[in-house]
Amino acid sequence: MDYLYGTPYEINQLQDAYHFSSDTELLGRFLSLNEDDRVLDVGTNNGALLCYAAVQDPELLCGIDLFPEITDTAKENLERCGIKAEIAASPLQAFRHDPFTVIICNPPYFDSLPEELKNRNPYLYAARHKDYLSVFELFLHSARLLEQGGRLMLVFPSEDADDVFTAAGENAFSLTRFCPVYDRQGGCLKRLLFEFTYGVKDDLKLLKPVYLDSLHNERIRTDLYTYKTAE
Numbered sequence: 001m002d003y004l005y006g007t008p009y010e011i012n013q014l015q016d017a018y019h020f021s022s023d024t025e026l027l028g029r030f031l032s033l034n035e036d037d038r039v040l041d042v043g044t045n046n047g048a049l050l051c052y053a054a055v056q057d058p059e060l061l062c063g064i065d066l067f068p069e070i071t072d073t074a075k076e077n078l079e080r081c082g083i084k085a086e087i088a089a090s091p092l093q094a095f096r097h098d099p100f101t102v103i104i105c106n107p108p109y110f111d112s113l114p115e116e117l118k119n120r121n122p123y124l125y126a127a128r129h130k131d132y133l134s135v136f137e138l139f140l141h142s143a144r145l146l147e148q149g150g151r152l153m154l155v156f157p158s159e160d161a162d163d164v165f166t167a168a169g170e171n172a173f174s175l176t177r178f179c180p181v182y183d184r185q186g187g188c189l190k191r192l193l194f195e196f197t198y199g200v201k202d203d204l205k206l207l208k209p210v211y212l213d214s215l216h217n218e219r220i221r222t223d224l225y226t227y228k229t230a231e
Helices: 022-030 048-054 068-080 122-128 135-145 158-170 212-217
Strands: 038-042 060-065 086-089 100-105 146-157 173-182 189-198
Touching (some): 022 048, 022 146, 022 189, 022 212, 038 048, 038 135, 048 060, 048 068, 068 086, 100 135, 135 146, 135 158, 135 173, 135 189, 146 158, 158 189
Parallel strands (some): 038 100, 100 146
Antiparallel strands (some): 146 189, 173 189
8 A cells, every 4th residue: 555645545556557656746736626626537547646636525536547457446446545436447539428627647758669669568558658648639539528618737748848739739728827847946847737728718827846856855644735826
């Protein structure tokens, strides 16, 4: 059982599956939800991001992932934590549901590899590489599943910013909240946290930078909002 920093929850992680990382925590703390939100977690894996979302008590939680054995783990974790959620084994491209108000995703970052170089563990490969979900597909199908004015919250490496903004613009998304993540003060830009709004333009909120060394040193069980509300 592994503790999710910034939540009251502990979850089980399959030994050979993708484990949550600092990216999971970053996005989990970045989430900003309302009680009437209907949330879809794309690539829910072990249900970690749904646990972060559950702290803010939205109306509906739903998660999808590619592998039934992975979604079974998510179901078990959420049930153990007392969190009610719909979980389905489905690629985003084929998923159908009533419209959501929020979609969250810690997406695969890395380009596809030749067959001979692929990780033999299918869970790790799918979680890390874009074979099953490109940046463009993520925005395209998020637009399909979001209601007008719905929000898409993501974490990406800084070097992917151009692709993210291109895909967002081509699918009628506008950036409404943004937070840079550095390894330390005066250090390298590592990650970007985005909130996009579908079909509606709104004011952009720039959040104060997050520093990974500080985050790692200052993890506190009860403090979900360390930087989520800092502007």
